Amino acid sequence: MDFFESIAQSFTKTFITDDRWLQLLSGLGVTVLITLVAAAIGIVLGFLIAMVRSTYDMQLQGRKCMKPSDYVLKVLNFICNFYITVIRGTPVVIQLMIMYFIVFASSREGIVAAFLSFGMNSAAYVAEIVRSGIMSIDKGQFEASRSIGFNYRDTMLYIIIPQAFKNILPALGNEFIVLVKETSVAGYVALQDLTYVGNMIRSRTYEAFFPLITVALIYLIIVLILSFLLKKLERRLRNSDH
């Protein structure tokens, strides 16, 4: 058997036999689904955590609690800090397995466990990105808005967040690029994501090259597409920059 023939055979085994290209496609679908849902959870939850943390930083840090709401804020801030420390201090694959084997022990809902653990993981990083974006806005903006008579919430909404958004967009985009790749451990909880399917094809066919390189290329393409979209969005925002 000559060289080209063996390549053709490997290719066929990897993609054609048993409709394996369809399996890869469905694996890609699982990866994209987990990423999208986790990103949505990450943005919403991360944003809420960032609000608590930056409200605390701006209004209470280094001061005494005066009103009942101050104590609530203090407790919330403590919880958020704890959350961020734990999430950032442990591997995401361990978080995923805890979610699946302990929290979802009875139902074994792998996909829900993945949504939640990747989402909650992402939230911790998003929170810190958003918070640093908010804190990077000149204090004078905040003071000008408050001096007009806007309350804290309106000041955030109309003045601070719109300006912070531009600053944090690159870091936020980067977080989602990282997220896509992190979902590759979903196989640990019996999910057939892109990585899992690639590895399964490798073990069935005893062909390592085509399945693994294909999977790598697909991740790379997703990341390149995301980067491209992000650049475009950034450029559009910069053009309206004043």
Next chain:
Amino acid sequence: MTTDNVLIKVDNLCKSFGDTEVLKGINAEIDKGDVMVVIGASGSGKSTFLRCLNLLEEPTSGSIYFEGVDITDFSIDINIHRQKMGMVFQQFNLFPHMTVLRNLTLGPMKLLKQTKEEAEANAMRLLDRVGLADRANAYPSQLSGGQKQRIAIVRALAMNPDVMLFDEPTSALDPEMVGEVLEVMKQLARDGMTMVVVTHEMGFAREVGTDIVFVDEGVIVEQGPPSEFFENPKSPRLREFLSKVL
């Protein structure tokens, strides 16, 4: 002097940052139509005093009565009272992501519930007053420092305040732009606006000030109408200060 005429009353105001005592018992009254000019050396507490008036700084102790209400009381809604106290900053602090027009109409629309048409008509009238009607659709980054500060002044005026607070409004400006901003402030004073102005512009203090206040190390050392204050300073600290700045 009838109490009806008092717009702001400051009663034994103290402010510390940590262990640093910045204001050590300030008492003052600002009547309607007054132009109080606050002068003093750098670090003496002028800005802190001004920023306490609208509670951008929380006083450590003492009271501030604005239109008869103690605004240092926790149970009041400070945002309502701040609407009536315009503030102009050294660094302008225009909102860079909004056009000039939007800078002026945001507060009136969201807080005073003016319609867009009302707010914009009013904004254009104010812009016209400071000669900047043609910049309504510009963004702050496209303006000179003097233009920015004039916009900042009319942004505060758009809320139709009862008093205007100025914290060194001309200190960040190139010398050739100081005049245009002072001119707007003088016009404002002539129109009867109550003002509290922290400034190093002694000419302005003399010309439009009704009450000059010299702050030193967190207390008011001397206070009086400009004629007396500048011609006949009593305390040695003020004499020393004036000899340096005049």
